Amino acid sequence: MKRLLQLLIILSLFIWVACEDEKSNNQDDTLHEFELHSNNRVSSLLMTSSEYSDWVSNDGFSDGSMRIPLINDVYNKFADKYDFIFLVLNEPSIPSSLYYYGMLIGISNDVQGIGKNIYDYSSDYGSAGKLKAVMQLTALEYLKYGPALHELAHQWANFALPTHSVDEPGSNITSYPYGSHWGFTGGSTKGQLGGFIQSSLIENGSNSYTVDEFGPFANGGNGIPYNELELYLMGMIPISSVSNFDMFTDITSLTVNSSTFDFTASTRTTYTPQSLEDLLGERDPSIDNSQKDFKLLVVVITDSPLSDEEWNKVDATAEWFSKKEDDGTSLYNFWEATNGEGSITIEN
Ligand SMILES: [Zn+2]
Incomplete structure (x- = not known):
């Protein structure tokens, strides 16, 4: 009887070990x-x-x-x-x-x-x-x-704004809708997804503007932080923390200087926290739950x-x-x- 019990214990242990083996094999059933x-x-x-x-x-x-x-x-x-x-x-x-x-x-x-x-x-x-x-x-x-x-x-971006960009500098050029990036749009800082520094904008009159140089789709990889608009869309800051900024479309000329760009654009859209929210609706989840x-x-x-x-x-x-x-x-x-x-x- 004692021997039988021992045998049963050994047998059940063996079955348990076999099951564990099979289970771990299944868990690791990868092609690579x-x-x-x-x-x-x-x-x-x-x-x-x-x-x-x-x-x-x-x-x-x-x-x-x-x-x-x-x-x-x-x-x-x-x-x-x-x-x-x-x-x-x-x-x-x-x-x-x-x-x-x-x-x-x-x-x-x-x-x-x-x-x-x-x-x-x-x-x-x-x-x-x-x-x-x-x-x-x-x-x-x-x-x-x-x-x-x-x-x-x-x-998270850019699906919000109908931005524009141009392919190359020139005096008689036509801009086009620019998917996913900020193009000729200002920001609190240069955006990860492109755009210029809003505070560098100078109005020359007759739809002519000067801004610090920038990239329409990127501004230097991991060498720059996210700007306010990007942080809002990502759910990191409230919309009230996004400073007003301009989006330029229908760009008709671009001159690249050593550290600035001159451009003309027929359309200038100024975004405020209120106009952004009117355009996009409230972010859900909001900043409190994002x-x-x-x-x-x-x-x-x-x-x-x-x-x-x-x-x-x-x-x-x-x-x-x-x-x-x-x-x-x-x-x-x-x-x-x-x-x-x-x-x-x-x-x-
Ligand atoms: Zn991109």
Whole structure:
């Protein structure tokens, strides 16, 4: 009887162990090999050489039929707790086959009053509504030195204003609607999504203006913070904190000087907090309820396991971007760029 009991115990232990084995196999039922760095921030996804070469040379990220299965596999490995998934290519600099340093693809939006529709494709990707967007950065350290702040801003902007820009300077030019960026629009500071400093605007009369030089779609990557309008749309500050600014459309001439631009524009629209709200409706969630802390998953896409040096490089960019304090350099991490209102947590 004692022997039988012992046998039963051993047998049930064996079955239990077998079940555990099966369970953990199922949990790890991924198509790719993932590696999680020991600092618990960044991870890697190992592709075969041919798969990686296809992903890079044919821009798999821009192709839904390649992107969606890859993100599905990421969710085979990681829990559905991330607002954003950033894919980072294991490259020293942008591959010649790609034309962008970073790209954000929206997955869901539940914010009203920013000019953007409500939508939710997260279930296609393996998320139950948590995932907001996926981003690809085309080299290993672009989270720090590339357009990470700019691309993140695209989750919330610009869907609000019908901005204009021009292709090149000239005296008899025609501007055109400029998607997603601020174009010839003023801001409290130069915007992450372009635009000039409103306070530099000089009126010369006859629809002629001078402003400090600026970029219509960007102003220097992570070297500048978000401006007030961007922070409002992101849910970081109230609309009452957005200073009045001008949007110029129907631009008819542009002269580029050494540190200023002269331009003429037939239409000048001045936005105030009230006119912005009349145009867009109230932001919902409002500043009191808006999400200000975001969770990021950073996955390096590679065709060979990362070297210690590569791990250290990408981990340092993640540590820097998510630091909730002044980093002491001229670059802005997310906390700095949001003036301490927002924060990002990167964890694997
Ligand atoms: Zn952009």
